[in-house]
Amino acid sequence: MSYPRVIAHRCGGTLAAENSLAGLAAAARLGCRGVEFDTMLSADGVPVLMHDDTVDRSTDGHGEVSRLTLAQLRRCRLGDEPVPTLAEALACCARFDLWANIELKAVAGGDDAELGAVVGGMLARAWHGRGVISSFSLDALLAAQSQASRHAYALLFEALPGDWRERVAATAAVAVHLDAGRLDARGLAALRAAGLTVACYTVNERDRAQALYAAGVAAVFTDRPDLFAADEM
Numbered sequence: 242m243s244y245p246r247v248i249a250h251r252c253g254g255t256l257a258a259e260n261s262l263a264g265l266a267a268a269a270r271l272g273c274r275g276v277e278f279d280t281m282l283s284a285d286g287v288p289v290l291m292h293d294d295t296v297d298r299s300t301d302g303h304g305e306v307s308r309l310t311l312a313q314l315r316r317c318r319l320g321d322e323p324v325p326t327l328a329e330a331l332a333c334c335a336r337f338d339l340w341a342n343i344e345l346k347a348v349a350g351g352d353d354a355e356l357g358a359v360v361g362g363m364l365a366r367a368w369h370g371r372g373v374i375s376s377f378s379l380d381a382l383l384a385a386q387s388q389a390s391r392h393a394y395a396l397l398f399e400a401l402p403g404d405w406r407e408r409v410a411a412t413a414a415v416a417v418h419l420d421a422g423r424l425d426a427r428g429l430a431a432l433r434a435a436g437l438t439v440a441c442y443t444v445n446e447r448d449r450a451q452a453l454y455a456a457g458v459a460a461v462f463t464d465r466p467d468l469f470a471a472d473e474m
């Protein structure tokens with residue numbers, strides 16, 4: 242599938258608080274065409290934007306996301322705003338015409354299939370579908386697909402595992418997202434020969450991004466979208 246070459250990581254990279262609506266607005270203002278963000282469920286089952294299992298690092302609150310209700314999460318501040326819901330982020334992407342990579346972020350001890358099913362259900366109802374759904378969790382991806390079969394899916398890995406072909410077949414994934422530091426030429430060639438789009442995270446140097454594009458990587462996730470010109474995005 243066609244990816245933007247530069248994907249702002251966790252909404253706007255370092256342009257704003259991570260996984261925030263302000264990040265989406267900042268990415269759009271800069272001229273980004275694509276953004277990535279992480280989603281997980283509140284204790285009462287509402288998909289919110291968050292990367293870590295707890296709110297401690299990225300907000301002024303404390304506690305595990307999966308044990309906090311939406312009302313409690315909304316009292317946790319990310320800079321000037323409360324923890325966003327996935328619904329708000331999707332509306333923002335529609336408003337700014339952003340391609341989006343929605344990452345289903347499985348939490349330790351959590352129910353990956355429930356995460357996938359709830360988010361998949363929401364995406365089937367409320368997302369324009371311009372972008373891709375990804376996860377490190379195969380169970381989360383398969384559950385999302387059971388609810389949102391028309392959307393595109395990507396497998397997310399640190400290093401490419403030996404059984405990647407089986408996982409691609411199980412999910413009909415159109416893309417594979419890999420840690421740029423774990424990418425090897427042979428794996429990249431095999432993925433491309435299989436017709437898959439390859440995107441790499443997290444690339445915060447322009448030269449490194451250009452070397453990856455030259456090697457056949459379609460897109461990079463970056464905390465520094467400001468290093469790229471608008472016509473390179």
Ligand code: G3P
Nearest residue numbers: 277279344397418442462
């Ligand atoms: O999806 C690419 C990247 O976001 C995966 O790593 O830990 O930043 O979610 P992480």
Ligand code: MG
Nearest residue numbers: 277278279344
């Ligand atoms: Mg992510």
